[in-house]
Amino acid sequence: MVDLLIFNKAEKEMDGVMIKNTTRSMICMMSVELCVFLLFHNLDLCFTIETISPNELIRDSDSITSLNQTFKLGFFSPGNSSNRYVGIWYNSLPGGRIYIWVANRDNPLTDSSGVLRITNDGKLVVLDGKEEVVWTTNVSVTVNSSRAELLDSGNLVLRAVSSNESSSNSGQILWQSFEHPTDTLLQNMKFGANIRTGEKQVITSWQNTSDPSKGRFHAELEPLNIPQIVIWEGSHRHWRSGPWDGRIFIGVEGMYSESLNGFGLVRDEEEGNVYVTLSYRRKPLYVMYVLSSLGQLSENRFDEEENRWVQDSLMPETECDFYGKCGSFGFCDLSSKPVCICLKGYEPNLIEEWGNGNWSSGCVKRKPFQCEQNRTSSEEGKSDGFLKHERMKVPDLVNWVRSRDLEDCKQTCLLNCSCKAYSYGTGSGCMWWDKDLIDTQVFSTDGVDLYIRVAHSELDEKKSIIHVYIIIVLTGLVVAVICMYIFWRWAMRKRRKTYTGVLVLGKSGNTKKLSDADKLDPELPIFRYDKLEVSTNNFDLANKLGEGGFGSVYMGKLPSGQEIAVKRLSKSSGQGTEEFMNEVVVISKLQHRNLVRLLGCCIEGEEKMLVYEYMPNTSLDAFLFDPKKKELLGWKKCFQIIEGIGRGILYLHRDSRLRVIHRDLKPSNILLDKDLNPKISDFGMARIFGGDEIQANTKRVVGTYGYMSPEYAMEGLFSEKSDVYSFGVLLLEIVSGMRNTGFYFHEESVSLIRHAWKLWNEDKIQMLIDPASYDISREEEILRCIHVGLLCVQEYAKDRPTMSSTISMLTSEISSLPTPRQPAFSGREISSDTDCSNKDCSRNNVSITTLEGR
Numbered sequence: 135m136v137d138l139l140i141f142n143k144a145e146k147e148m149d150g151v152m153i154k155n156t157t158r159s160m161i162c163m164m165s166v167e168l169c170v171f172l173l174f175h176n177l178d179l180c181f182t183i184e185t186i187s188p189n190e191l192i193r194d195s196d197s198i199t200s201l202n203q204t205f206k207l208g209f210f211s212p213g214n215s216s217n218r219y220v221g222i223w224y225n226s227l228p229g230g231r232i233y234i235w236v237a238n239r240d241n242p243l244t245d246s247s248g249v250l251r252i253t254n255d256g257k258l259v260v261l262d263g264k265e266e267v268v269w270t271t272n273v274s275v276t277v278n279s280s281r282a283e284l285l286d287s288g289n290l291v292l293r294a295v296s297s298n299e300s301s302s303n304s305g306q307i308l309w310q311s312f313e314h315p316t317d318t319l320l321q322n323m324k325f326g327a328n329i330r331t332g333e334k335q336v337i338t339s340w341q342n343t344s345d346p347s348k349g350r351f352h353a354e355l356e357p358l359n360i361p362q363i364v365i366w367e368g369s370h371r372h373w374r375s376g377p378w379d380g381r382i383f384i385g386v387e388g389m390y391s392e393s394l395n396g397f398g399l400v401r402d403e404e405e406g407n408v409y410v411t412l413s414y415r416r417k418p419l420y421v422m423y424v425l426s427s428l429g430q431l432s433e434n435r436f437d438e439e440e441n442r443w444v445q446d447s448l449m450p451e452t453e454c455d456f457y458g459k460c461g462s463f464g465f466c467d468l469s470s471k472p473v474c475i476c477l478k479g480y481e482p483n484l485i486e487e488w489g490n491g492n493w494s495s496g497c498v499k500r501k502p503f504q505c506e507q508n509r510t511s512s513e514e515g516k517s518d519g520f521l522k523h524e525r526m527k528v529p530d531l532v533n534w535v536r537s538r539d540l541e542d543c544k545q546t547c548l549l550n551c552s553c554k555a556y557s558y559g560t561g562s563g564c565m566w567w568d569k570d571l572i573d574t575q576v577f578s579t580d581g582v583d584l585y586i587r588v589a590h591s592e593l594d595e596k597k598s599i600i601h602v603y604i605i606i607v608l609t610g611l612v613v614a615v616i617c618m619y620i621f622w623r624w625a626m627r628k629r630r631k632t633y634t635g636v637l638v639l640g641k642s643g644n645t646k647k648l649s650d651a652d653k654l655d656p657e658l659p660i661f662r663y664d665k666l667e668v669s670t671n672n673f674d675l676a677n678k679l680g681e682g683g684f685g686s687v688y689m690g691k692l693p694s695g696q697e698i699a700v701k702r703l704s705k706s707s708g709q710g711t712e713e714f715m716n717e718v719v720v721i722s723k724l725q726h727r728n729l730v731r732l733l734g735c736c737i738e739g740e741e742k743m744l745v746y747e748y749m750p751n752t753s754l755d756a757f758l759f760d761p762k763k764k765e766l767l768g769w770k771k772c773f774q775i776i777e778g779i780g781r782g783i784l785y786l787h788r789d790s791r792l793r794v795i796h797r798d799l800k801p802s803n804i805l806l807d808k809d810l811n812p813k814i815s816d817f818g819m820a821r822i823f824g825g826d827e828i829q830a831n832t833k834r835v836v837g838t839y840g841y842m843s844p845e846y847a848m849e850g851l852f853s854e855k856s857d858v859y860s861f862g863v864l865l866l867e868i869v870s871g872m873r874n875t876g877f878y879f880h881e882e883s884v885s886l887i888r889h890a891w892k893l894w895n896e897d898k899i900q901m902l903i904d905p906a907s908y909d910i911s912r913e914e915e916i917l918r919c920i921h922v923g924l925l926c927v928q929e930y931a932k933d934r935p936t937m938s939s940t941i942s943m944l945t946s947e948i949s950s951l952p953t954p955r956q957p958a959f960s961g962r963e964i965s966s967d968t969d970c971s972n973k974d975c976s977r978n979n980v981s982i983t984t985l986e987g988r
Contacts, residue, residue: 213344217242326409380561461496479588525581537564659734728782755801862926871904
C-alpha cells in the first residue's frame, strides 16, 4: 500500500514534466526508486524549516530550526532516560544540549512513535503512537487555520493563518511558549503576573537531569506594592529576592551590574501586568536564568571568548540566603560565628537550643515597647527609640507608605505601636513592618539601613554593655597571662633533654630503618638562626602566617629575594622535638610536585626550625569553608586539587624512596601555591613502613578527630587505608563546602559523613553539592567524587579501595563503581592520650614504652 501511494504521487508529479529524452526519464525513475528505498530503510530525514504548517507532521527523527540556526525544536531523551519529550534547545553551542523548554514534561512518550502536528481546529498537539493527545496548546482558534513557528529568540509561537490576507486576525499570536515556561527564563521573555486576572508565569525545576517533570521547587513574581521574586519548595518559602526599589531587588547582593545590563521590572497599569524583563543591552548574546532541581536560580551566559557557558550568579548561594535561616527577629551574618545573631534589643527565645545551633525558634524582645505598657512616673516622656543595622537585607512581609524623607518615615513608625522596624530608600520609599521580622541578613556590600524599634532603656544600656565587655576582656587577658606563665614554668621543669641525633621514633626496631642510606640527606642546607631572624624581621607578628600544634609559621625573604616559610618549634612544647626530627627526616627524602618542598632546617641550641617554600595562597581550608573564596576556585579547579592530593598520597604510599603513612591529612595541611596547585604538608606525624609491612599498631594515637579512620582512632591500627579514609573525608568536604566536624543539618548535630550517607540512601545525593562550586556541565564528575568519597570512608579498612584504585575511579570514566557500604559513624570519644593537632597543646601525662613520631 505504501509502494502504491508513493508511485501514484510520483506519477502525478511526472505528468506535469515534459520528458525531453530517454536519459532524463531514466534519471527520474531512479530517483523515485531511491526515495522508496530510503523510506523502507527508516533513514532519518531532518527538516531545515522553522515552521510547522497545517497537516504537516514532525516525527521523532525530525526537527525544525529557527531562522538564525540558534534554536532547535524536536524530540529528545534527557540524561539516562529512555522516555521521549518534545522540547527546544540551543542548536550549535558547545558543552552538550541545553534544554530551555519542554512541552510534555509531565506526560512523556514511552517510544519513538510520537508526532508533533497542527490539528484541524488549529491546535498544536503531541500525539503518541495510538494518536492519543499527550500535550496540547489548548487554545480556541476561530480563524481558518494556524501555523507554528520557532523564532530566533527561542519562542515557539502559534499564529493565525487566514485565507484573507487582509484579515485583522492573520498573523495574530494565538499561543507562545514564552508565556508557558518550564525551568528557564530567556532574553525578551516576560516573567511576572497579572494583578487583575491572577495569571502568573511560573518556572518549575526538573526532578533531576534525567527527568524534566515538575520538581520540588518553583519560582514566581509576587505582584505586591513592592514586588519581589520568591522561590518555593512546595508550599514553603525557600528564597526571596527582597523588594524592588525601582532599579534592583534589594535582597540580592551585587545586583547593580544586572540592572545596568538590562534587568528591569515593568508595570503595565492599563493591562494590570507586572513583569521582569531580561532585555540585555550588550553582549553576551546568550543569557538564561535556570531554576535547578536543587532549588537554585542561576544566571548563565555564554562566553564567546572561552567558548563555554559561565555561571555569573546563584540564588540562594550561601547558608544565609535560605529563607528564615535565623528565625523571627534574628539575622544571619556569614562573618560571624555562629552565623545567627539576634537583632539589637532582642535575645534568643530558647537559649539552650540557640547555643546548640538550632536557630529556628528565633529571638524575643528583652523589654516591651513603651507604647505597649502603662507609663509610670519614672518612665514618663521616655518614648521608644530605634537602633540602626547597616547593609541589611530587609525582612519579609513589608508594608509601604508614602513619605517625604527618612525622618518622616521614622515618625510614621514611631506613632504606630505595631511598627517594629522601618527602612527608607530613594527608590523604595518608606518601608515598615508590623509583623515578625524574618529572613534578614547582613551583606558584606550593598544592603540598606534597617532601624529596629527598642524600648528607651535599651538605648542607655548600649553604652553600659560596652563598658562591661571591656572589663571582661581585660580581666580575661590578665588571667590568661598568669596561666600561661604557670604553664611555662611547669613545662620547663618537665622538658626532656635535647636530641643528639636525628631519628624517627617508632616501635622497637623501626629506628634502624633510617640507618646508612636512610640517614638525613647530607645535601639538605642548614640555615643559621641569625639569618632566619633577619629574613623574618625578628619573627615579627606582621609576618606570622599561622600557628600549629607545636609552633608558629612566619613568612620571610632571603637575601636572594626568595620568599620562604619558616616553621619555628615552640620552646614551651615538650613533645614537638620528636615531630620536628621526624619531619626533617621524612620530607628530606621526598620530592614530588604535590608535596611541599623543604629548603633546609636550623638546629641551634633550643631553637629548631624548618624552612619551606612559601605558599602565597595559604591552605585549602581558607578557600574551602569560605563561600566567597570557594566561588573563586570553581569546580574545575576543585577537581584539579582533588587529583593533586590523590597523586601526592599515591607517591607517599607507592612511588617514593620511603613508604610513608601521613596520618594527619586534612584541609589545613594542604597548602596552595600561586597557581592553586595543592601541596601536602606537615609530616610531623608521618610513619615510615618497611618493605613488607602492611599495618602497624600504636598505643599513642595522633591526628585530628574527624579525619582519623575508626580502626586507628579506637584501636591504634593504621595502614595505607588510614590515609585513604582521610582522603575520602577531604573529598566530601571539597564537594559540599562543609566541615566533617561541627556540622549541623536542620538544627541537628551530625557528621558530614552521616549526612552524605543519609542523602545517598534517599537518592538525594545531589543536595550535598556546594552551590559555590556547582557546575551543571560537570555534574557527573561531581557525583563520581561523592561516590568515591563514600567508598573511601567505609567502616572496615578491607572494604576501602587502595589509593591507586581511588585515583583510577576518579580520573577514568568507569561505567559502574562499587556500591559503598556503611561508613564509620563512630560517636565515641578518643582516649585521653590522643593528641589533638589543631590546637597548641602539650601533654606528658601518659606513660608509654614506645614513642611514636607525630
